[in-house]
Amino acid sequence: MTHQQMLDLIQQLNDYSYAYHVKDEPIVPDAVYDRDYRQLQSIEAEHPEWIQADSPTQRVGEKPDSGFTNVAHTVPMLSLDNAFDNESLADFDQRIRKLLNAEQVTYCCEPKLDGLAISLRYEEGRLVRGVTRGDGLSGEDITSNIKTIYSVPLKLRTKTPPAVLEVRGEIYMPKEGFEKLNALAVEQGEKTFVNPRNAAAGSLRQLDPKVTAKRPLVMCAYSIGYVEGWEQPESHYAGLLQLSEWGFRTNDLMITAEGAQGCIDYYEKLNEKRASLSYDIDGIVYKVDQIALQNQLGFIARAPRWAIARKFPAQEEMTRILGVDFQV
Numbered sequence: 001m002t003h004q005q006m007l008d009l010i011q012q013l014n015d016y017s018y019a020y021h022v023k024d025e026p027i028v029p030d031a032v033y034d035r036d037y038r039q040l041q042s043i044e045a046e047h048p049e050w051i052q053a054d055s056p057t058q059r060v061g062e063k064p065d066s067g068f069t070n071v072a073h074t075v076p077m078l079s080l081d082n083a084f085d086n087e088s089l090a091d092f093d094q095r096i097r098k099l100l101n102a103e104q105v106t107y108c109c110e111p112k113l114d115g116l117a118i119s120l121r122y123e124e125g126r127l128v129r130g131v132t133r134g135d136g137l138s139g140e141d142i143t144s145n146i147k148t149i150y151s152v153p154l155k156l157r158t159k160t161p162p163a164v165l166e167v168r169g170e171i172y173m174p175k176e177g178f179e180k181l182n183a184l185a186v187e188q189g190e191k192t193f194v195n196p197r198n199a200a201a202g203s204l205r206q207l208d209p210k211v212t213a214k215r216p217l218v219m220c221a222y223s224i225g226y227v228e229g230w231e232q233p234e235s236h237y238a239g240l241l242q243l244s245e246w247g248f249r250t251n252d253l254m255i256t257a258e259g260a261q262g263c264i265d266y267y268e269k270l271n272e273k274r275a276s277l278s279y280d281i282d283g284i285v286y287k288v289d290q291i292a293l294q295n296q297l298g299f300i301a302r303a304p305r306w307a308i309a310r311k312f313p314a315q316e317e318m319t320r321i322l323g324v325d326f327q328v
């Protein structure tokens with residue numbers, strides 16, 4: 001096989017993986033993926049000098065020699081103010097309309113996944129670093145573990161990537177993967193995790209990427225952070241669609257809605273769906289969709305004035321563990 005044929009094989013395998021892990025629409029049976037993957041492994045064994053950074057064989061590397069280093073975020077990872085009821089959502093909308101002197105504001109409404117926040121840095125379209133949120137100003141460099149997650153693209157799916165792109169998102173463990181992981185832990189007489197969020201956190205804290213690679217982790221993008229050499233779209237929602245084209249998983253339940261009522265309707269709808277989702281959510285994040293309006297509104301201390309989280313009632317851990325509903 002020639003060098004170009006190997007490059008085509010890498011592209012083919014990455015296309016299979018994008019379809020399966022990002023779009024949830026597999027285009028080949030697993031056996032085909034495995035056969036092509038093994039073929040790539042044997043070519044790379046024959047020609048190590050041909051190995052590419054975005055080859056799927058490069059997802060599971062060696063342990064970092066000593067722990068995780070601390071890295072400063074280029075742009076802080078901000079926290080969110082909370083709204084606890086519909087009235088405070090209405091107050092949020094009213095405050096914004098007043099500050100903007102606007103009749104009605106369009107919001108981007110996104111499920112708030114119950115996982116860990118992460119910031120990914122791409123240079124010329126290639127993944128160079130993955131950093132945990134930490135205290136918002138700096139976090140731990142867990143790149144070796146991040147690379148093992150199939151829904152994290154090793155290379156952006158575009159020939160004209162931004163010079164620098166930082167993407168923020170959530171790493172989470174779907175409920176089914178969580179149940180299977182705990183069942184296996186019980187079988188092996190090991191510690192079980194209390195909930196998917198803790199299981200995801202524990203999996204990302206592993207020093208050995210080979211352990212993380214065996215954990216069913218998913219990454220969902222929710223924000224463009226720092227960017228260089230690319231004209232950002234005017235709307236946050238359009239920015240997320242662009243991320244999806246570049247190879248990131250975004251949440252298919254996100255919508256744009258008009259005003260406080262649109263946000264309240266979305267809350268009621270999602271609250272009904274919540275128990276049937278394949279992953280845990282702990283609320284909704286509402287964001288002013290127009291970037292120019294976000295910039296006009298700015299931030300209060302470490303939270304944006306233009307975004308707010310609306311939490312669902314805490315899901316009783318006992319309900320989860322015993323499956324008995326304690327809501328009286």
Ligand SMILES: CC(C)(CNC(=O)c1ccc(Oc2ccccc2)cc1)c1ccc2c(N)nc(N)nc2n1
Nearest residue numbers: 075076077078079080110111112113222223285307
């Ligand atoms: C809105 C934001 C706080 C992200 N945005 C930022 O972190 C952020 C950070 C600097 C920004 O601009 C600055 C640039 C320089 C200095 C200060 C701010 C803008 C946004 C946020 C936080 C958590 C989220 C979550 N769990 N789920 C979803 N779905 N969305 C979320 N969105």
